[in-house]
Amino acid sequence: MKPVNLKQLAEELNLSIATVSRALQDSHEVSAATKNRVRALATARHYEPNAYASSLRRNQSKTIGVVIPKVTNHFFALAINGIEEAARQCGYHVLIYLTHDDYAREVSIIQHLKGGRVDGILMSVASGTEDIAHLKSLKETTIPLVFFDRVCADIHTAKVTTNDYESSYQATEHLLAAGCQHIAHLLISNNLSIGRNRLQGYLDALQAHSCEQDPSLILHGTMDNQHNLALIEELMQRRPDIDGIFASVERLAVSAYHVCRKLGRAIPQDVKIVGFSNLESVSLFDPPLTTITQPAHDIGREAAKILLRAVEKKRAVLSSQSLVLNSELVRRRSTESV
Amino acid sequence: MKPVNLKQLAEELNLSIATVSRALQDSHEVSAATKNRVRALATARHYEPNAYASSLRRNQSKTIGVVIPKVTNHFFALAINGIEEAARQCGYHVLIYLTHDDYAREVSIIQHLKGGRVDGILMSVASGTEDIAHLKSLKETTIPLVFFDRVCADIHTAKVTTNDYESSYQATEHLLAAGCQHIAHLLISNNLSIGRNRLQGYLDALQAHSCEQDPSLILHGTMDNQHNLALIEELMQRRPDIDGIFASVERLAVSAYHVCRKLGRAIPQDVKIVGFSNLESVSLFDPPLTTITQPAHDIGREAAKILLRAVEKKRAVLSSQSLVLNSELVRRRSTESV
Numbered sequence: 001m002k003p004v005n006l007k008q009l010a011e012e013l014n015l016s017i018a019t020v021s022r023a024l025q026d027s028h029e030v031s032a033a034t035k036n037r038v039r040a041l042a043t044a045r046h047y048e049p050n051a052y053a054s055s056l057r058r059n060q061s062k063t064i065g066v067v068i069p070k071v072t073n074h075f076f077a078l079a080i081n082g083i084e085e086a087a088r089q090c091g092y093h094v095l096i097y098l099t100h101d102d103y104a105r106e107v108s109i110i111q112h113l114k115g116g117r118v119d120g121i122l123m124s125v126a127s128g129t130e131d132i133a134h135l136k137s138l139k140e141t142t143i144p145l146v147f148f149d150r151v152c153a154d155i156h157t158a159k160v161t162t163n164d165y166e167s168s169y170q171a172t173e174h175l176l177a178a179g180c181q182h183i184a185h186l187l188i189s190n191n192l193s194i195g196r197n198r199l200q201g202y203l204d205a206l207q208a209h210s211c212e213q214d215p216s217l218i219l220h221g222t223m224d225n226q227h228n229l230a231l232i233e234e235l236m237q238r239r240p241d242i243d244g245i246f247a248s249v250e251r252l253a254v255s256a257y258h259v260c261r262k263l264g265r266a267i268p269q270d271v272k273i274v275g276f277s278n279l280e281s282v283s284l285f286d287p288p289l290t291t292i293t294q295p296a297h298d299i300g301r302e303a304a305k306i307l308l309r310a311v312e313k314k315r316a317v318l319s320s321q322s323l324v325l326n327s328e329l330v331r332r333r334s335t336e337s338v
Numbered sequence: 339m340k341p342v343n344l345k346q347l348a349e350e351l352n353l354s355i356a357t358v359s360r361a362l363q364d365s366h367e368v369s370a371a372t373k374n375r376v377r378a379l380a381t382a383r384h385y386e387p388n389a390y391a392s393s394l395r396r397n398q399s400k401t402i403g404v405v406i407p408k409v410t411n412h413f414f415a416l417a418i419n420g421i422e423e424a425a426r427q428c429g430y431h432v433l434i435y436l437t438h439d440d441y442a443r444e445v446s447i448i449q450h451l452k453g454g455r456v457d458g459i460l461m462s463v464a465s466g467t468e469d470i471a472h473l474k475s476l477k478e479t480t481i482p483l484v485f486f487d488r489v490c491a492d493i494h495t496a497k498v499t500t501n502d503y504e505s506s507y508q509a510t511e512h513l514l515a516a517g518c519q520h521i522a523h524l525l526i527s528n529n530l531s532i533g534r535n536r537l538q539g540y541l542d543a544l545q546a547h548s549c550e551q552d553p554s555l556i557l558h559g560t561m562d563n564q565h566n567l568a569l570i571e572e573l574m575q576r577r578p579d580i581d582g583i584f585a586s587v588e589r590l591a592v593s594a595y596h597v598c599r600k601l602g603r604a605i606p607q608d609v610k611i612v613g614f615s616n617l618e619s620v621s622l623f624d625p626p627l628t629t630i631t632q633p634a635h636d637i638g639r640e641a642a643k644i645l646l647r648a649v650e651k652k653r654a655v656l657s658s659q660s661l662v663l664n665s666e667l668v669r670r671r672s673t674e675s676v
Contacts, residue, residue, distance in 0.1 A: 046478060071418055077409040084436055093450065096434040098422055112431065140384055257622050279619065284595050286624030 004045040013041060063093045064307060065118035067109055069101045069126055069150075073250065074278040075296045076124070079148065082300025083122060090308045092119070101223055103128040110134045114141050120311045122303050124150040127189035127223075144310040144318055148303035149294075153193045158310075158318040160303040160325070164194055167292045167327045168201025171246055171274045174290070174329060176209050178272050178337045180244030184217045184235060186252040198248040198276075217242070221252050228252060232259045236271075247275035253289060272335040276327075287333035295325045342383040351379060401431045402645060403456035405447055407439045407464055407488075411588065412616040413634045414462070417486065420638025421460060428646045430457070439561055441466040448472045452479050458649040460641050462488040465527035465561075482648040482656055486641035487632075491531045496648075496656040498641040498663070502532055505630045505665045506539025509584055509612045512628070512667060514547050516610050516675045518582030522555045522573060524590040536586040536614075555580070559590050566590060570597045574609075585613035591627060610673040614665075625671035633663045 010017045015034070023030045023038035024047075030038075041047075066083055068076045080096065087094045095118060099106040106126045111134065113121055121143060125135075127150070135155050138145050144157070151159040175183050185202045187195050199218070206213050219235050221228040232255055236242055247253035253275025257267070265271050267287055274290040282289040302323055310318050348355045353372070361368045361376035362385075368376075379385075404421055406414045418434065425432045433456060437444040444464045449472065451459055459481060461473075465488070473493050476483050482495070489497040513521050523540045527533050537556070544551050557573050559566040570593055574580055585591035591613025595605070603609050605625055612628040620627040640661055648656050 046475075071409045071415040072412065074410065077415060080409055080436070093433075093435070095431075097431070098418070137384070254619050254622065281592050281617065281619060281623070284592065284624060285619070285622045 004047050006047075009038070009041055009045065009047055012045075013037060061117060061119055062091060063095050063118045064120045064122060064304065064311070065095045065097060065113050067097045067099060067106065067113075067121060067123040069099050069124060071096070071098065074280075075149070075250070075294055078278055078296035079124075079300030079303075082297040082302075083304040084300075085297075086301045086304035086308060090312070092308060092311075099126040101126045101128050103130070107134045110138065113143065114138065116141075116143075118143065120144045120146070120307045122146050122148060122300075122307055124148055125152050125192060127192055127195070130191050139316075142314070142316040144307060144316050146303050146307040146310075146318065148299050150192050150194050156320050158303075158306045158321045158323075160299050160306065160323045161194070162294045162299065162325050162327045164197040164327075165201040165204075167276075167329065168198040168246070168248070169205045170201075170329050171290075171292055172202045172205035173209070174331070174335060175244040175246060175272055175274060176205070176211065178244075178268070178335050180272055181211070182214075182217065182239065182241045183211075183244035183246055184219060184239070184242050185246050185248065186219045186221055186232065186256065187248040188221050188223075188252070195248060202246055221249075221255075225251060225255060228255045229258060232256055233262065236260075236263060236265070243271055245271060245273045245275075247273065250275060250277040250279060253277055253291075257285065257289070267334050268336050269338050274329075274335050283332065285334070287336075290332045290335040291330050292327050293330050294327045298325055342385050344385075347376070347379055347383065347385055350383075351375060399455060399457055400429060401433050401456045402458045402460060402642065402649070403433045403435060403451050405435045405437060405444065405451075405459060405461040407437050407462060409434070409436065412618075413487070413588070413632055416616055416634035417462075417638030417641075420635040420640075421642040422638075423635075424639045424642035424646060428650070430646060430649075437464040439464045439466050441468070445472045448476065451481065452476065454479075454481075456481065458482045458484070458645045460484050460486060460638075460645055462486055463490050463530060465530055465533075468529050477654075480652070480654040482645060482654050484641050484645040484648075484656065486637050488530050488532050494658050496641075496644045496659045496661075498637050498644065498661045499532070500632045500637065500663050500665045502535040502665075503539040503542075505614075505667065506536040506584070506586070507543045508539075508667050509628075509630055510540045510543035511547070512669070512673060513582040513584060513610055513612060514543070514549065516582075516606075516673050518610055519549070520552075520555065520577065520579045521549075521582035521584055522557060522577070522580050523584050523586065524557045524559055524570065524594065525586040526559050526561075526590070533586060540584055559587075559593075563589060563593060566593045567596060570594055571601065574598075574601060574603070581609055583609060583611045583613075585611070588613060588615040588617060591615060591629075595623065595627070605672050606674050607676050612667075612673050621670065623672070625674075628670045628673040629668050630665050631668050632665045636663055 006017050006020055010020045020038050023035045071077055084094050097109045103126055106129055132152055135152055146158045148160040189195050203213050245256045247256055256273055260267050260271055267273055277291040278296050282291055344355050344358055348358045358376050361373045409415050422432050435447045441464055444467055470490055473490055484496045486498040489499055525533050541551050583594045585594055594611055598605050598609055605611055615629040616634050620629055
């Protein structure tokens, strides 16, 4: 059985299409008796309002778009759960777009979203993004934008992040306290303020403890995990004095484990490792990995709440408020003093 | 600057709205010269077609919906990447809905999608789903449906799965060959054919090797990981003779590791463990976990390709074709003979 449309309902009820439509929208212009008749038939005939027609009429899609680099990163998987939780409470659906950390994809997604498919955008910037013209162009629309985690400092809007600088500072101090003297820092990109903040936390902690800041201990990884393994191996062979590794992203910590295993460097005896990670199974690693764990779920939920308040109030431009939620250093065996 | 609409473009060009619209759609009814004039102004004025208006006109959203239990499961995170790859090649966007394995949410999502927001649906059924009336009701619409991984046997449509029965049979034989005599099987739900197939593979392998099929060795986990830890611990204390564990889902394998550690049962000396998993970091576990690894990316991509062919051909009902891609048993230290 095909679903009926408004016209068919109207014919069967001997009412105008406009009256049926108003009745279904619970308009005050229609009597209760008529509303009941209309609703009863709509239910019996499995009437479903056309989402596009409804959106066009209301000029609202009841959908928010989430633009993120990937879902294989556990941080984003958990953040999505938080976003979904907030969106559901307000009756919104969530549309997820993946940039795969690719600038061109991000531009194309934003271009598409500008067409009005969503009522608001939550975004974590691709690490390949340098030119931000596409993000600036969102200002020409009425679609509010909220950044979370990987924010774009030069865009004036609300941002939800974690205390990246302080966490990195703390992680570096933790390695120093465990006896490390030559600490490598592995990062992916410093286009992003998040990467720069984490790097700065590391550098400042070294300086505060009168440790050498050695640029040759800072490794810039790529999108390619195989390539990263080779880069890390090359670094550790060139600098056999490395006794601590601070990875600013989860997959670089995982790669560092693989390289240590390959080179026969024992963790934590020869090398201590700490990394940003939301992977639950790090406690099963050999040895369990010390992590900086971000409040991923909460970051997603709070960012969605700010966005949804703006959507409901039809405010396109949000003030540059920043909400900073704290990450936690979880000490495990990979950084134990031995 | 606010974006212009069709009417404003038409006024500025001194053309009718219909002509401007046709020009932007590259209609043969409009001269090349006019098209060029229209396009030049549309670009200069940042004209963006309204996605909903376009969708309504074409009666196509150029979007496919993906209904899955969660993204924190690595299988689904990888499958989404495969779906995205196929969708992008055809110019489609992907809308991801999470059921959190909850039947009521799944019903509400399907109800919403029936409104015409997407051109087709890819789905992996929630483990809480028993009544399938909501899925049957999709037949009343023109929206094609393709199942992947967790399929619903009673719905007549295309399905993309892996060889669950054979993989389970092989995993169980692998444990038997390693010397296990009392193999527990951990599963979440046997509402789903996927769970039933995995259970049957385990049972048949035991029978083929003249091993006891002991119902008290089959543990039904829940959605609650804390509860599962307690259930597994209770099982292992009640049955200290358990020397092998076959987990039909990733998080039960992870829970089994935690319980073995807590009870001081050494892996693989006292207990050998194998589990379905797509988690990359299992090779860093202590000891590395033997897995049945599903071709998650390919399952997603192939399911999306089948769906998109149906969408393009405007075929609502797909034949009950089944595409079965093979999983791989990856032997690691957790099942080594010692």
